[in-house]
Amino acid sequence: MAKVFLLPIFLCLLWTLFLHFNGVSIKQGKKGFIYIIAISATVILSLGLLLWVTAEQNIRH
Secondary structure, three states, X not given: OHHHHHHXXXXXXXXXHHHXXXXXXXXXXXXXXXXXXXXXHHHXXXXXXXXHHHHHHHHHO
16 A cells, blocks of 8 residues: 555656656646646545455454
8 A cells, every 4th residue: 555655756757757858847737747646646545445444344244
């Protein structure tokens, strides 16, 4: 699970490289960073919720 927290960092790094190689400023690519962080946060929260739910079921049975 800890590796999932590296996902937004890795994706932001790739996005930065993409912007740099295409001659686009970081300010112009700001919306992409917002999307990356929002989608990554959704994935991390969903996986955390699934871990929490399945751990609760394991304790009860």
